[in-house]
Amino acid sequence: MLIRLTIPMVFGIFSMVAFNLVDTYFIGQEGTLELAALSFTLPVVMVLGAIGMGMSMGASAVISRAFGEGDQAKVQRLTVDSLMLALAAALLFVGLGLLTMDPLFRLLGAEGEVLELVKEYMTVWYIGVSFVIIPFVGNSAIRANGDTLTPAVIMASMVVLNIILDPILIFGWGPIPAMSLRGAAIATVIARALSLLLGLVVLYRKDMLTLRVPSTAEALTSWRSILRIGLPASATNLVVPLTTALITRLVATYGPEAVAALGVSSRIDLFAIMIVVALSSVIGPFVGQNLGAGKLQRLQKGVMMSQRFGLLWGVAMLLLLGLSGRWIAPLFTDNTQVMEYIVLYLMIVPFGYMARCVYALGNTILNVLDKPLLASSITLVQMFAIYLPMAYLGSMWLGLPGIFGALATAYTAGGAASYLLVRRELRQRIQKQKTPPASLEAVPA
Numbered sequence: 001m002l003i004r005l006t007i008p009m010v011f012g013i014f015s016m017v018a019f020n021l022v023d024t025y026f027i028g029q030e031g032t033l034e035l036a037a038l039s040f041t042l043p044v045v046m047v048l049g050a051i052g053m054g055m056s057m058g059a060s061a062v063i064s065r066a067f068g069e070g071d072q073a074k075v076q077r078l079t080v081d082s083l084m085l086a087l088a089a090a091l092l093f094v095g096l097g098l099l100t101m102d103p104l105f106r107l108l109g110a111e112g113e114v115l116e117l118v119k120e121y122m123t124v125w126y127i128g129v130s131f132v133i134i135p136f137v138g139n140s141a142i143r144a145n146g147d148t149l150t151p152a153v154i155m156a157s158m159v160v161l162n163i164i165l166d167p168i169l170i171f172g173w174g175p176i177p178a179m180s181l182r183g184a185a186i187a188t189v190i191a192r193a194l195s196l197l198l199g200l201v202v203l204y205r206k207d208m209l210t211l212r213v214p215s216t217a218e219a220l221t222s223w224r225s226i227l228r229i230g231l232p233a234s235a236t237n238l239v240v241p242l243t244t245a246l247i248t249r250l251v252a253t254y255g256p257e258a259v260a261a262l263g264v265s266s267r268i269d270l271f272a273i274m275i276v277v278a279l280s281s282v283i284g285p286f287v288g289q290n291l292g293a294g295k296l297q298r299l300q301k302g303v304m305m306s307q308r309f310g311l312l313w314g315v316a317m318l319l320l321l322g323l324s325g326r327w328i329a330p331l332f333t334d335n336t337q338v339m340e341y342i343v344l345y346l347m348i349v350p351f352g353y354m355a356r357c358v359y360a361l362g363n364t365i366l367n368v369l370d371k372p373l374l375a376s377s378i379t380l381v382q383m384f385a386i387y388l389p390m391a392y393l394g395s396m397w398l399g400l401p402g403i404f405g406a407l408a409t410a411y412t413a414g415g416a417a418s419y420l421l422v423r424r425e426l427r428q429r430i431q432k433q434k435t436p437p438a439s440l441e442a443v444p445a
Contacts, residue, residue, distance in 0.1 A: 021268075021271065024038065052137070053136055062229070075145075077218065077222060086133050125189065154198045243388060254400060258400060260335070265345040276313055290302070311354050328346070352410070355412040
């Protein structure tokens with residue numbers, strides 16, 4: 001079942017990776033400063049994406065359980081309430097983003113012409129942030145029903161439109177002027193708006209939406225159940241972009257070429273683990289439905305298979321990127337220094353991919369098993385207790401190789417912890433299910 005569900009998601013995640021790589025490719029043609037500016041936006045884009053992913057994880061968990069229980073009215077209520085929650089969050093972040101843009105990116109290390117380019121891009125991107133967060137939740141609701149093909153098609157449609165619009169709006173075409181980074185942002189917003197529209201149409205046709213206006217008590221009840229998983233999941237997901245922001249600040253001390261290389265390499269990272277990200281997207285509903293139905297043996301088997309696959313995929317990506325880095329780097333830039341930094345990253349960081357894949361799967365599994373704080377703890381230790389200290393020490397002693405090596409080490413530690421804790425949690429649940437309840441002794445009259 002997991003293979004059947006994952007194949008469409010691989011296609012969808014590949015589309016999302018292509019979305020980021022296409023933007024990076026076209027902006028790279030504009031110059032190193034533009035590429036560095038796009039790289040400075042990465043931590044902030046990841047923050048909003050992390051919030052969207054966390055909320056979608058909460059929505060997917062509660063909606064998949066409702067499907068497992070066979071309660072269609074509850075499915076409709078939770079779907080609508082999760083979309084309303086996503087809209088409220090998006091509107092909040094539009095205002096915060098626009099008000100804090102200048103000081104935030106100065107704090108990250110952007111200055112001068114690069115800072116102006118960053119603001120040119122993010123002004124448009126912030127305005128369209130609703131089209132980023134809401135589709136995360138909408139697509140997760142569709143996947144909660146076991147349908148992974150439709151979200152994949154939606155994501156692919158978004159990417160195709162972005163590929164068409166990017167060169168037109170970045171470089172100009174006919175009466176349309178060249179808009180450089182602003183054009184890339186406009187293309188992104190239009191493409192994501194398409195994904196929102198398509199998602200709502202699909203949810204309506206699947207009878208997952210209701211026009212009945214909920215009472216305040218009903219909405220708050222739904223939001224609490226979604227946020228009970230969504231908030232810790234968002235907090236967990238936020239650890240990575242916040243760490244990325246601090247690392248970007250550290251890398252900025254090596255110049256715009258290093259920042260540009262970090263941005264490109266981070267997007268190549270997404271390509272490297274796209275299949276495992278797809279698998280983690282479908283394993284949430286798989287775990288939720290089997291948990292709701294009490295099929296723990298089936299659940300355990302699926303989890304073990306996914307972990308083994310993650311390990312094998314990590315080995316494959318280590319070999320692929322380590323051997324092909326010198327051919328990949330020139331696709332995004334003609335700057336020699338940037339290319340050397342990209343190759344260096346791809347020779348070091350992939351040694352942590354095996355553990356990173358296992359961690360990505362384990363994080364989703366623990367959240368759906370109602371252990372969000374445990375998942376958050378793994379991420380906090382991995383990033384704040386291991387990666388950041390080692391990166392700063394590595395920078396002092398070894399320069400950029402020390403920073404990249406710290407990331408590989410952090411991945412390894414987090415993946416090992418995730419693997420062991422998921423196995424332990426499943427064993428305990430199965431043992432509890434097998435143990436019959438103690439019979440009550442007869443009470444004498």
